[in-house]
Amino acid sequence: MTTHPEQGHELVPRPERSPEAVRVALARVAPHRLGEMEQHKEQALATAIQDGRIGHLQHWLTHWQVQVEIERRPDLHARHHAALTALNESSGKDAPEFRTAMDELHAVEAEARQAVSA
Incomplete structure (x- = not known):
């Protein structure tokens, strides 16, 4: 079963800007990434405690809002997947297709980040 059935339709509504809302949305559109999200959160929390700055946690939340936006929108998901495929199939960093994919x-x-910050 795919979580990206049709182009043009959002799979789930855009979640609120809270860790729990973003986690719930990710669980619906890309449950295989929950472990990655949790590991990233632990790293951000440890760094925030070490540095005494909350900015690391704000960055973590924004990063995962962007990831959910990409996963919940089939148009962005398809573009993201195609670019990753092109990167993996390129002959190296000097290849024109590598730069195009990047x-x-x-x-x-950027499109996903703009959407979640609007």
Whole structure:
């Protein structure tokens, strides 16, 4: 069963900006990434405690909001997946297709980041 059935339709509503809401949304659109999210949270928390700055946790939450946005929108998911595939199939960092794929990854993430910050 795929979580990305049709292009153009959001799979779940955009979650509120809270760790629990983002986790619940991720569990619905990409449950295989929950472990990665948890590990990243533990790293952010440890760094925040060490540095005494909450910014690490804010960055973590924004990062996962962006990831959920990519996963919940089939258009962004398809572009992201195609760019990752192109990266993996490129002949190296000097290949033109590598740069094109990296540019597309950055564009997808920028679009998702703008959507969640609006």
